[in-house]
Amino acid sequence: MITNAQSGTRVDEIADGIYRINTPVRIDAIPGGFNFGQYLIVDDEPLLFHTGLRRMFPLVQEAVSKIMPVERLRYIGLSHFEADEFGAMNEFLAAAPSSVPLSSDIGALVSVNDVADRPGRGLANGEQFSIGKHQLQWIYTPHVPHGWDCGVLFDITTKTLLCGDLFTQGGTDCAPLTESDILGPSELFRKPLDYFAHSVGTTPILESLAALQPTTLACMHGSAFRGDGSALLRGLADVLEREQQAAQ
Numbered sequence: 446m447i448t449n450a451q452s453g454t455r456v457d458e459i460a461d462g463i464y465r466i467n468t469p470v471r472i473d474a475i476p477g478g479f480n481f482g483q484y485l486i487v488d489d490e491p492l493l494f495h496t497g498l499r500r501m502f503p504l505v506q507e508a509v510s511k512i513m514p515v516e517r518l519r520y521i522g523l524s525h526f527e528a529d530e531f532g533a534m535n536e537f538l539a540a541a542p543s544s545v546p547l548s549s550d551i552g553a554l555v556s557v558n559d560v561a562d563r564p565g566r567g568l569a570n571g572e573q574f575s576i577g578k579h580q581l582q583w584i585y586t587p588h589v590p591h592g593w594d595c596g597v598l599f600d601i602t603t604k605t606l607l608c609g610d611l612f613t614q615g616g617t618d619c620a621p622l623t624e625s626d627i628l629g630p631s632e633l634f635r636k637p638l639d640y641f642a643h644s645v646g647t648t649p650i651l652e653s654l655a656a657l658q659p660t661t662l663a664c665m666h667g668s669a670f671r672g673d674g675s676a677l678l679r680g681l682a683d684v685l686e687r688e689q690q691a692a693q
């Protein structure tokens with residue numbers, strides 16, 4: 446469903462109760478353009494994972510409102526502190542009076558609890574919580590792909606991994622959900638704009654995500670993927686490791 450004809454913002458349900466919101470953008474630095482995504486989990490305590498850029502707030506708010514009243518939001522989550530993940534946090538906290546930020550405990554400590562207008566809930570690695578029908582788990586992924594505070598959210602109920610910047614794909618017309626390979630397209634994007642920190646913990650962290658056996662990868666930029674998420678995560682770990690060895 447296109448929710449804003451001018452920007453091309455659209456909303457698509459990519460797993461049971463999980464909606465992908467995506468806005469294409471033209472950026473001079475990125476040939477072919479880019480796109481910014483958020484995921485909304487509709488439940489008793491609805492959760493929006495990522496806010497979009499601060500200037501994108503009207504578009505994301507409009508998209509959420511086509512699915513449910515924005516004021517019902519309970520959690521505004523972020524994988525790591527950066528403008529496209531957090532930029533419109535205070536606008537959302539104002540629009541949804543019962544909502545709180547949700548991040549890693551490190552994220553709450555070093556950024557979120559200072560910049561956000563209300564204190565956030567910081568999650569420990571492996572911590573599980575329920576928002577109604579959906580049982581969620583926080584996985585701390587420091588520096589993968591980037592940010593000391595970085596983590597991802599796994600919906601145990603639908604086996605959907607809200608994987609943030611992992612598998613970032615450029616372009617302005619990505620399919621909402623694909624069963625085709627996304628590792629190749631995301632590697633094409635990463636070549637000129639390598640956004641990975643390449644920390645020593647990268648391989649074990651990607652392996653811990655693969656062990657969750659996700660069947661949907663909810664990428665923040667580009668298409669969401671349905672299929673064998675573990676194979677893709679292990680494929681990514683292999684590519685990064687080979688690159689690291691070649692550099693030594």
Ligand SMILES: [Fe+2]
Nearest residue numbers: 525527591610
């Ligand atoms: Fe990022």
Ligand SMILES: [Fe+2]
Nearest residue numbers: 529530610665
């Ligand atoms: Fe991002």
